[in-house]
Amino acid sequence: MSARKRRVVAAALILVLCDEDAPPKKKRPWVKEYLQKREQTGAHHSLTRDLLKDANEFRRYLRMTPDVFHRLADGIRADIQRQNTVMRESISAEERLEVTLRHLASGDSLRSLHYQYLEGHSTVHSIVYSTCTALYNYLRERHIVLPRTPAEWRAVATRFEGMWNYPHCLGAIDGKHINMFAPPNSGSLYFDYMGNFSLVLLAVVDADLKAIYVDVGTNGRTHDSTTFKKSTFYQRLTTDALNLPAPEPLPGAQCAQPYVFVADAAFPMSDNLMRPYPGKAPDPQKIYNYRHSRARRVSENFFGVLAQRFRILLRPIQALPNNVIMLVLACCSLHNMLRDEAIDREIQPEKLSNVGALSPCDNRGINPSVTASAVRDEFCRHFNQEGAVTWQSNYINEH
Known part of the structure; x- marks a missing residue:
């Protein structure tokens, strides 16, 4: 074996030994710990359930009655509902609509909604704009009607x-x-x-x-x-x-x-x-x-x-x-x-x-x-x- 090859092999062995001695890297969690409590303490699973018992308070919160809310969710469900995966269940059409209506009704920032609903910030961003698109496409032909005759x-x-x-x-x-x-x-x-x-x-x-x-x-x-x-x-x-x-x-x-x-x-x-x-x-x-x-x-x-x-x-x-x-x-x-x-x-x-x-x-x-x-x-x-x-x-x- 030539001197050059011996030096390359020696360097490789040193790198292997150093890697074995290094402390193991901490794995970054897939979901932050506080976000894992969404189904227990997120607004949709806690506050909204209580508001559903009082139609007036629900209307103040989302600007519509529970009946209208559920009919609207059914109307756009096919456009906003995502498939469940092996890893987790998707966010429901009702929760997606609720997050969007709360953003429009209150003007709360997407970051604020992230903490209220315990959903990822990028997830909230995607939910709001995709749901707004679905709402407009669903409602415009039914409620923004220019006379034709x-x-x-x-x-x-x-x-x-x-x-x-x-x-x-x-x-x-x-x-x-x-x-x-x-x-x-x-x-x-x-x-x-x-x-x-x-x-x-x-x-x-x-x-x-x-x-x-x-x-x-x-x-x-x-x-x-x-x-x-x-x-x-x-x-x-x-x-x-x-x-x-x-x-x-x-x-x-x-x-x-x-x-x-x-x-x-x-x-x-x-x-x-x-x-x-x-x-x-x-x-x-x-x-x-x-x-x-x-x-x-x-x-x-x-x-x-x-x-x-x-x-x-x-x-x-x-x-x-x-x-x-x-x-x-x-x-x-x-x-x-x-x-x-x-x-x-x-x-x-x-x-x-x-x-x-x-x-x-x-x-x-x-x-x-x-x-x-x-x-x-x-x-x-x-x-x-x-x-x-x-x-x-x-x-x-x-x-």
Whole structure:
């Protein structure tokens, strides 16, 4: 054996002997000790079992009754339930839904939920976003329903007139900023005019404070009118693809008048989209602005109820933009479902003008077209003549 080979063999023997003398390495536990107590002391297996005995407390905790919760869990079970393995049982669909609803309802961080439910932090992260996706996919076709026929649109308008005294109104349009932490390497892309990082939530709201259309994802630095023009709703509105009813006379009038949506000054006025008169207006226009504001208030109330129920919206969200989008879409679809279930009728919308972290969009207006102004003038005439209500003059005199 050559001298070189002898040196290699000797070195190998030394390494073997050193390895045998070394103390054994401690094995890292597969699951941390406190997480192993999930089925004994985790919130789902302890607190929630007690809350199930009191429907009111359960509703305060998860924003819905036990019956609605279990029906919802059954509806999305196939999309969120995982298979059991030889090593352990999977987390149930009910627990996955509960963790997600608690995140949306309280705004608690994923780290906080990790300690409450004794689930791994990465597990909580995966549960929340996969369940939000499943919720939106399951609920949107059932509860976020844009009318498809003139008859369906007329039903919306009839409801609007009955509740808010604005005939031919198909919905109120508004946008709010959803504040979030600055995404990595995004620069000023999401930096809005109020000095926050945000995404814009655009909604078309019916008379019952339900969104019939939502769009979320445009970066916060984009002007409200630009956000609206980028939406599929605007594209369909301007190409007559919404299948709106043909113009008809207002109640007690003779001239045909288009069906319209109402919005604030940030939106571009058109024949089918009304906004208030600008500046210091004479009394007839003040009356129109009052009636317009009263109808448009449903969108403000929608955002108010949404934020009061899902308090994750009351503070900047610490998540990547795509995850923020899915959280917001899940909140909107859950809101509509709960409105349909009549669970939140005790909430007083008129007391919710302050919607916390939902910041208003930039309301710099755009000059209206001549025909759109004529449409607004006809509504103004109607509200001051055959469509007048007794209490509108009192409001004008007080203001």
